[in-house]
Amino acid sequence: MHSRSPHDLPPLPALREPVRTIGAREFDFSRQVAVMAVVNRTPDSFYDRGATFALDRAVDACLDAVVAGADWVDIGGAPFAPGPPIPADEEAERVVPVVAAVRAASDVVISVDTFQAGVARRAIDAGADVINDTTGLRDPDLARVVADSAATVVITHSLAVPRTPYPRPHYDDVAGEVAAFLAERVESALAAGIPPERIVVDPGHDLNKNTMHSLELTRRLGRIVDLGYPTLVAVSNKDFIGESLDAAREERVEGSLVAAALCIAQGARIVRMHNVRESVAAVRMTEAILGLREPAYQRHNMGERND
Secondary structure: OOOOOOOOOOOOOOOOOOEEEEOOEEEEOOOOOEEEEEEEOOOOOOOOOOOOOOHHHHHHHHHHHHHOOOOEEEEEOOOOOOOOOOOHHHHHHHHHHHHHHHHHHOOOEEEEEOOOHHHHHHHHHHOOOEEEEOOOOOOHHHHHHHHOOOOEEEEEOOOOOOOOOOOOOOOOOHHHHHHHHHHHHHHHHHHOOOOHHHEEEEOOOOOOOOHHHHHHHHHOOHHHHOOOOOEEEOOOOOHHHHHHHOOOHHHOHHHHHHHHHHHHHOOOOEEEEOOHHHHHHHHHHHHHHOOOOOOOOOOOOOOOOOO
């Protein structure tokens, strides 16, 4: 596999721990990008509006994502968006059976999107490899749960207490402020005993950010990549794409793929996406253009005849 030439594109910042063992899989984030599929077991999920709320549908969606090429599935049982609190027991009853069923069927990386320590503990016990916390480890108990396990943690930027409104968020320098927040939360994670090779960061597109904030974060993602930890981006079908294109939720696939590709070119190494088949193709093509991977095959103009 060729690494890209220094003459091709500006060099990306070096990752502190580029080779990661996450669950049963190994990733070298210096030269590959992981596709994380989104499966929400909620009746009011942002994108699919409860299509995978039933247990069998949630499990099938995870396994279908694996067949479509996903490296990772992210299972959620409680939206971040404002709404009534969801008790930890109820959230765990939604996600833990999905984790257990998928773990029994596949070695795919499984993450659980939760900010509750009790849910995280039960999910890890059921076979989850990653805790994806949209609150940036606001709860110190969650950090301790991860530290006491072998799980990786995704530390995401947000400002609001989960499930609560945060009207008119303001930033003087959104990329700089998000980077500073993540740097501080990474230090908290390290202090709690989570080793650096089990930390991933996420700038939190659209989480307490308006469209202009998310667009600027996308343009200046290098500020987040500079932290030296693998950067995850969750751009799929977000409102900043819909508002940029005047596109309804079901019409945002193309915009999502462009946003993901531009983030990868700046150093993102995990992309959280709904439309798995399209996303895997876009990510693999982006890797090939960047010189991170070889083409699947070479035939065109390689022989005595021009095919």
